[in-house]
Structures are given as structure tokens and as C-alpha cells.
Amino acid sequence: MILGYVVTGPDNDGYMLDGVNLSDTETCPACGLLLNFEYHNPDLKLRRSTFDLSHCYDLGTIVSLRLKEFCTRCNYTGIHFSSFHASQNYYQIFIDNKIELDVAKREIQFIKKCKHCKRYKEVIGATPAFLKNEEPIPDGIFASDLFFGSDNSKNPIIIVGTETREKLQAEKIKGLWFEPIYTFSQWEGNFKPKPAEQKKWYQFW
Ligand SMILES: [Zn+2]
Numbered sequence: 560m561i562l563g564y565v566v567t568g569p570d571n572d573g574y575m576l577d578g579v580n581l582s583d584t585e586t587c588p589a590c591g592l593l594l595n596f597e598y599h600n601p602d603l604k605l606r607r608s609t610f611d612l613s614h615c616y617d618l619g620t621i622v623s624l625r626l627k628e629f630c631t632r633c634n635y636t637g638i639h640f641s642s643f644h645a646s647q648n649y650y651q652i653f654i655d656n657k658i659e660l661d662v663a664k665r666e667i668q669f670i671k672k673c674k675h676c677k678r679y680k681e682v683i684g685a686t687p688a689f690l691k692n693e694e695p696i697p698d699g700i701f702a703s704d705l706f707f708g709s710d711n712s713k714n715p716i717i718i719v720g721t722e723t724r725e726k727l728q729a730e731k732i733k734g735l736w737f738e739p740i741y742t743f744s745q746w747e748g749n750f751k752p753k754p755a756e757q758k759k760w761y762q763f764w
Pocket of ligand 1: 587588589590591592673674675676677678
């Protein structure tokens with residue numbers, strides 16, 4: 560049984576933090592990383608503004624007006640959007656609906672903890688994603704409780720329900736890639752790669 564999907568889009572060739580001078584109040588004094596990876600730069604200029612959902616190279620997920628309106632029409636709650644001065648009709652999406660991942664089953668790696676802010680320089684092991692609570696994801700848009708990546712390039716994974724995927728496809732929202740989320744036992748029995756293939760496959764995207 561598929562519990563839901565991890566959804567990703569293409570990269571948009573942009574950096575959220577491009578040209579940004581982060582202030583002392585925005586970063587940890589010890590490790591220098593952002594205190595909040597849900598960072599919005601209103602001056603972001605999108606170089607490729609054709610996608611309905613895309614990711615900056617460092618942080619931030621950008622959606623089109625079309626996808627934003629789709630979310631409104633579906634009455635999806637727990638998400639909000641911020642606009643850009645120079646990229647009209649595109650928005651950064653922030654997802655307050657968090658879903659807890661199973662750190663142990665996925666063997667998520669946490670590397671170099673900062674003594675001051677208690678966060679990690681690197682977090683590896685986003686997909687395949689395993690849920691702490693292995694129940695079907697309801698219709699809506701959710702984010703993992705963890706941020707993956709290194710340094711300031713960190714993002715949660717975006718998770719949707721099976722019904723949400725059908726709606727997105729019916730709407731012909733472009734460029735989305737869906738990776739099924741299975742229960743851990745189902746994945747182990749059917750999809751776990753053989754040790755020889757594991758290294759190239761079983762990594763952070
Ligand atoms: Zn720190």
C-alpha cells in the first residue's frame with residue numbers, strides 16, 4: 560500500500576541566498592548557519608520561471624500562481640506563500656503541516672552538531688522516506704519534520720496524499736516527480752536494493 564508520495568520538481572537555477580547579507584540575528588554565532596532555513600528573500604530573481612513547482616539550489620521551494628490557486632481551491636490548510644518583487648506570479652511556499660519521519664529505519668545521518676545551536680552541518684537520507692506513523696497521508700500538502708542537505712542548503716521533503724497526487728495530475732501541474740512512500744516492511748520486502756546497488760541508489764537526492 561502506498562501511504563503517500565514525496566513530490567519534487569526541477570531546480571530553477573536560482574539561489575535564495577544570492578546577494579543576501581545575512582545579519583547576526585539571522586545566523587548562529589558559532590557555526591554561522593541560518594537560524595531558520597525557511598528563509599525568504601523577496602528580491603529573488605527566477606532565471607527559469609516556467610515550472611509549477613521548482614527548487615532553488617540552496618533553499619526554498621517556488622510555486623506558480625497556478626499551483627497556489629490550486630491549493631486555495633482545494634482548501635489546503637497549513638501552508639502559506641510569500642511573493643517576490645521581481646518574479647511576479649511565483650511564490651515561495653512554506654508548509655507548516657509537518658510529518659515525522661522515522662530516523663532509525665531510514666538510518667538518517669546527522670553530521671557535525673553545533674554546540675551552540677544544537678543543529679547539524681549536514682543531514683543525509685531524505686528518500687526513500689519512512690514515516691514514524693505509518694498511516695495514509697490525508698489529502699493536502701505536508702513537509703517532513705527534518706531538513707536535509709548541508710550548510711545553509713537545507714530543505715524539508717514535500718509529502719502529499721495519494722488523492723492529492725491524483726488531483727495534481729488531473730490539473731496537469733507540470734514537472735512534478737512523485738516517489739511512493741511505502742510502509743517500511745513493504746519496502747524491505749519488495750524494493751530494498753541489493754547491497755551492491757545500494758550505494759548509488761540509497762542516498763540523499
Ligand atoms: Zn550553530
